[in-house]
Structure formats: structure tokens, C-alpha cells
Amino acid sequence: xxxxxxxxxxxxxxxxxxxxxxxxxxxxxxxxxxxxxxxxxxxxxxxxxxxxxxxxxxxxxxxxxxxxxxxxxxxxxxxxxxxxxxxxxxxxxxxxxxxxxxxxxxxxxxxxxxxxxxxxxxxxxxxxxxxxxxxxxxxxxxxxxxxxxxxxxxxxxxxxxxxxxxxxxxxxxxxxxxxxxxxxxxxxxxxxxxxxxxxxxxxxxxxxxxxxxxxxxxxxxxxxxxxxxxxxxxxxxxxxxxxxxxxxxxxxxxxxxxxxxxxxxxxxxxxxxxxx
Amino acid sequence: xxxxxxxxxxxxxxxxxxxxxxxxxxxxxxxxxxxxxxxxxxxxxxxxxxxxxxxxxxxxxxxxxxxxxxxxxxxxxxxxxxxxxxxxxxxxxxxxxxxxxxxxxxxxxxxxxxxxxxxxxxxxxxxxxxxxxxxxxxxxxxxxxxxxxxxxxxxxxxxxxxxxxxxxxxxxxxxxxxxxxxxxxxxxxxxxxxxxxxxxxxxxxxxxxxxxxxxxxxxxxxxxxxxxxxxxxxxxxxxxxxxxxxxxxxxxxxxxxxxxxxxxxxxxxxxxx
Numbered sequence: 001x002x003x004x005x006x007x008x009x010x011x012x013x014x015x016x017x018x019x020x021x022x023x024x025x026x027x028x029x030x031x032x033x034x035x036x037x038x039x040x041x042x043x044x045x046x047x048x049x050x051x052x053x054x055x056x057x058x059x060x061x062x063x064x065x066x067x068x069x070x071x072x073x074x075x076x077x078x079x080x081x082x083x084x085x086x087x088x089x090x091x092x093x094x095x096x097x098x099x100x101x102x103x104x105x106x107x108x109x110x111x112x113x114x115x116x117x118x119x120x121x122x123x124x125x126x127x128x129x130x131x132x133x134x135x136x137x138x139x140x141x142x143x144x145x146x147x148x149x150x151x152x153x154x155x156x157x158x159x160x161x162x163x164x165x166x167x168x169x170x171x172x173x174x175x176x177x178x179x180x181x182x183x184x185x186x187x188x189x190x191x192x193x194x195x196x197x198x199x200x201x202x203x204x205x206x207x208x209x210x211x212x213x214x215x216x217x218x219x220x221x222x223x224x225x226x227x228x229x230x231x232x233x234x235x236x237x238x239x240x241x242x243x244x245x246x247x248x249x250x251x252x253x254x255x256x257x258x259x260x261x262x263x264x265x266x267x268x269x270x271x272x273x274x275x276x
Numbered sequence: 277x278x279x280x281x282x283x284x285x286x287x288x289x290x291x292x293x294x295x296x297x298x299x300x301x302x303x304x305x306x307x308x309x310x311x312x313x314x315x316x317x318x319x320x321x322x323x324x325x326x327x328x329x330x331x332x333x334x335x336x337x338x339x340x341x342x343x344x345x346x347x348x349x350x351x352x353x354x355x356x357x358x359x360x361x362x363x364x365x366x367x368x369x370x371x372x373x374x375x376x377x378x379x380x381x382x383x384x385x386x387x388x389x390x391x392x393x394x395x396x397x398x399x400x401x402x403x404x405x406x407x408x409x410x411x412x413x414x415x416x417x418x419x420x421x422x423x424x425x426x427x428x429x430x431x432x433x434x435x436x437x438x439x440x441x442x443x444x445x446x447x448x449x450x451x452x453x454x455x456x457x458x459x460x461x462x463x464x465x466x467x468x469x470x471x472x473x474x475x476x477x478x479x480x481x482x483x484x485x486x487x488x489x490x491x492x493x494x495x496x497x498x499x500x501x502x503x504x505x506x507x508x509x510x511x512x513x514x515x516x517x518x519x520x521x522x523x524x525x526x527x528x529x530x531x532x533x534x535x536x537x538x539x540x541x542x543x544x545x546x547x548x549x
Contacts, residue, residue, distance in 0.1 A: 040443040041413055041415040041416065041443045042413055042416075046413075092414070092441070146312075146313050147313040148313060174440060176311070176312040176313050176469040176509045177509065177510050177511040178509035178510070178511065179312070179509065181511065203442070203444070206514055239444075241445075242443050242444050242446070242448075243443065243444050244443060244447060247472055247513065247515050248514045248515070248518060250536050251514075251515060251518065251536045251543075254536060254537070255543060267514075268514055268517035269521070271518050272518060272521040275547055276522060276525045276526060
């Protein structure tokens with residue numbers, strides 16, 4: 001399988017900062033993977049995301065060395081607007097992302113700006129609505145939506161550009177648990193049914209870790225652990241870094257269950273099958 | 277003590293956010309107010325420091341009716357830390373942000389310096405003393421907002437979604453901090469949808485949905501009750517979910533457990549693990 005994202009020896013220092021936010025980072029993400037990036041506040045995970053969609057170096061000023069190749073193109077040499085058709089970006093606070101008067105107009109906004117034909121715009125809007133399950137919100141204004149609905153609309157709006165990769169920076173942190181779970185399972189479904197690559201930055205590993213096929217842990221601007229979530233998050237080192245490991249995993253550590261027999265579970269479902 | 281009696285509140289041109297809420301919070305309690313987005317949690321706690329006044333019903337804080345006292349008077353008693361730090365922060369440096377309230381309350385310069393220093397150390401913000409609050413990360417800005425409230429030492433501290441954007445170790449630190457305020461005799465009210473955090477630190481949970489209180493009781497009762505959780509768009513803590521699943525297979529396994537330690541010891545007892 002080809003790598004859809006390749007980060008090579010990447011170092012980036014924001015203008016005015018003394019130390020790099022990311023240093024000597026290498027990362028390969030295969031097409032169709034579901035990656036969770038985590039780590040203590042200030043570890044560089046948001047900066048890494050900004051490098052994937054070209055906001056760095058084109059929008060945020062600073063010094064960049066190394067290379068970021070996304071879907072075969074070098075982000076340094078590609079405009080953010082061109083990259084936006086490959087990499088969709090979702091922020092923590094969807095309010096900052098919604099601009100139109102109603103949901104349907106919101107979804108049509110980006111493809112209209114690309115100058116696509118009317119029919120194509122209509123098809124894309126309908127497809128995105130269906131993928132995310134927001135048909136019933138079609139004529140609602142952004143302010144009439146709950147936080148979880150706003151976030152789903154923001155995701156649908158990005159999907160109208162048909163990106164290959166979806167990058168989400170703590171998309172659930174303002175949401176109640178049920179709305180948050182809905183977003184996370186939605187992403188899992190988009191990943192499974194459409195093969196879209198998902199790159200999710202999160203602190204709430206209880207909620208997201210079990211859906212991912214790889215967890216990347218960062219600290220001080222570097223990737224320090226990378227691997228299958230049950231393995232990566234089991235290491236005491238990761239817990240000592242201040243990463244909030246899932247409570248179920250913590251419980252298994254507390255029980256001192258022999259790790260060689262069972263991989264540590266991430267969810268109550270996995271745990272009950274090991275225990276009983 | 278805070279007493280809310282049958283309070284109703286509707287935002288201008290907006291929804292009715294509170295529909296007859298009655299609640300009593302005694303001194304030295306540590307309470308979490310939980311519920312789905314839009315349940316009315318923030319609207320409720322904004323009544324405790326006079327930022328909002330009830331349109332019907334009454335709120336009294338230590339015997340003072342909030343309709344009859346100024347926000348300034350209440351602000352010293354009830355420190356409110358906003359959910360969105362950007363609604364609270366405005367100064368050029370972290371130091372002046374934190375010192376602002378103290379200057380306003382007329383503390384002498386030397387005392388202000390001492391208190392700011394102390395609270396910046398407590399919240400691990402010393403290194404940002406001369407930085408602009410707006411150059412910090414979201415999680416750090418939230419800690420600055422917390423610092424600017426803690427420094428004037430209010431008797432009642434209200435924290436609105438303090439765990440958002442905080443990593444595991446900061447969350448733990450925050451929880452321990454809240455716990456220690458409580459031990460010092462302060463009343464702490466935390467608005468949160470973080471069930472794991474509430475399970476670990478709150479003694480009492482007030483669960484809200486659609487402008488009403490749905491349940492009010494010890495966290496062991498509220499966070500383990502599927503009906504309440506569903507109505508308030510909450511999920512049980514992971515440890516509770518595991519206990520409930522084990523109980524479906526192991527007769528007599530307790531289900532009213534919320535912490536990792538409790539569930540671990542029940543597993544040792546029942547399954548000999």
C-alpha cells in the first residue's frame with residue numbers, strides 16, 4: 001500500500017520562537033489508516049497537523065526544514081487551496097468554520113468556490129449530507145444547531161471537497177459524551193466504508209483509541225512512541241509522559257494481569273471477554 | 277451556601293434555558309454539574325455570581341439575594357472561571373491578567389505580587405509570566421483564567437468545563453487542586469461533561485437535561501444509572517461499564533462502582549484475578 005503522507009526530517013520553528021515546535025520528525029501514513037496523534041499539551045501535535053495541510057509554511061510564519069509529501073505532492077511547493085482538495089481539516093471549535101446561513105448553503109460553499117458545475121455541486125452536497133447523516137438539518141441555521149450537529153456539518157462541508165485525508169484537531173473536546181461518541185463512530189464509518197485516511201488529534205483516548213489502527217505519541221516536538229494502540233498505550237513511559245490512557249487499560253495495569261497472555265484491552269467490551 | 281429556588285431563565289430571542297431549577301449547595305461541597313450540550317449548566321452557574329439574574333424564582337448566596345446585590349459584591353465571594361478563556365482574558369501579559377482583579381479589589385502592590393507569584397507557580401505558569409495570554413495554547417489560556425480567579429481567594433469557586441484541552445497529567449493536577457481547595461474548606465462547583473473526571477473527583481453529581489435537573493445525588497448513584505445517563509447524554513465511566521458487563525455474566529458482581537480502584541478490587545474478589 002502506498003504512503004499517502006510522508007514526513008521526512010521535519011523541523012519547524014515558529015517566527016519569534018526560540019525552540020522548534022517540531023524537530024527531526026519522520027512519519028509515514030498509509031492510505032486508509034486511522035491514526036490518533038496524542039501527547040501532552042505543547043508537544044507539537046497541532047503543529048504537525050498544520051504541516052499536513054500546508055498551513056505551515058504558507059500561513060504560519062517560521063523556519064521549516066525537511067519535507068512533507070501529501071498524496072505525492074510537496075506541501076512546500078503547493079498552494080493551501082490546492083491541498084484543501086486532498087486534505088480536509090476540522091478544528092476544535094466548529095463555530096469558527098461555519099459561515100453560511102443554512103446547512104445546505106454551507107455545504108455548497110466550498111465546491112462553489114472551486115467553480116464546479118451546478119449539477120456536480122448538488123451531487124456533492126447530497127453525498128456529503130448522506131455520509132454524515134445530516135439530511136434533517138438541511139435548512140437549519142448554524143446557530144440553531146447543537147455543538148455536535150455543528151461539528152457534523154463542519155465535517156460534511158469538508159467532505160464536499162472529496163479529500164483523501166481528513167485531519168481533525170480535537171474535534172470532540174467541546175462535546176458531551178454522546179455527541180462525541182457519535183463523531184468518533186462517524187469517522188470510523190467514513191474510514192471503513194470510503195477508505196478515507198483519518199488523522200485525529202485527541203486527548204480523550206478513552207473514546208477514540210479503540211477505533212484507530214495506530215497511535216502516535218509526541219513529546220517535546222518529537223514522535224516518541226508509535227504503534228498499535230493496545231501496545232503503544234500499555235507502556236509505562238507513555239503514562240509517565242502525562243498522556244491520559246484509557247481507564248480500562250489503567251485497570252488492567254492495576255490488576256497486574258500478565259501482559260504476555262493478553263494484549264491490554266481498550267474498551268469494556270474487550271475487557272469483559274478477557275476477564276470472564 | 278447557595279440556594280436556587282424554582283428559577284426560570286430565557287435568553288432574549290433565545291431558548292428557555294432554565295425551567296424551574298431548585299438546588300441547594302452547602303458550604304464545603306464538591307459538586308459536578310453535568311449534562312448534554314445546551315442542558316442549561318452554564319446558565320445555571322452564571323446565576324451563582326450574579327452574571328445572570330433569575331426571571332422567576334430566586335438565588336441566594338450566603339443569605340444574599342442575587343437580585344439585591346451587585347456583581348462586584350458577589351464576584352469576591354464567588355469566583356467564576358469561564359469555559360472559553362478568551363471571553364475572560366484581555367491583558368497584555370499573563371502577570372497583569374492575573375493581577376487585574378487584585379488591583380481592582382485594592383490589594384497593596386506587594387500583596388498582589390506575592391499572590392500572583394504563588395498562583396502562577398501553583399498552575400505551572402511561571403515561565404509565561406511576561407508572555408501574552410493570547411500566545412499560549414488553549415489549555416494554557418484556561419489555566420491563566422483559573423489563576424486570575426484563584427488569586428483573590430474566593431470562598432466559592434465555579435469552574436466551567438475546566439478539563440477541555442487539558443492532557444492527562446494536567447487533568448490529574450487540576451483534579452488534585454480542586455480536591456485540595458475543597459479540603460481547605462472551599463465550595464467547588466464544576467460544570468463538566470467529562471465523566472471520568474467527575475467520577476474521580478466529585479462527591480455529588482447534579483445531572484441536567486433541557487433546562488431541568490434530572491438527578492441529584494452521590495456520583496456512585498448518578499453515574500451508574502443508565503436511565504439518567506441516557507436522558508442527560510452522558511456515558512457511564514469506563515470502569516462502571518466494565519462492572520456492568522461483568523455483572524451480566526457473573527452473578528452478584530456489584531455495578532454501583534465508578535473508580536478504577538473499586539472495580540479492580542471487585543474483580544480480585546469475584547474473579548480471583
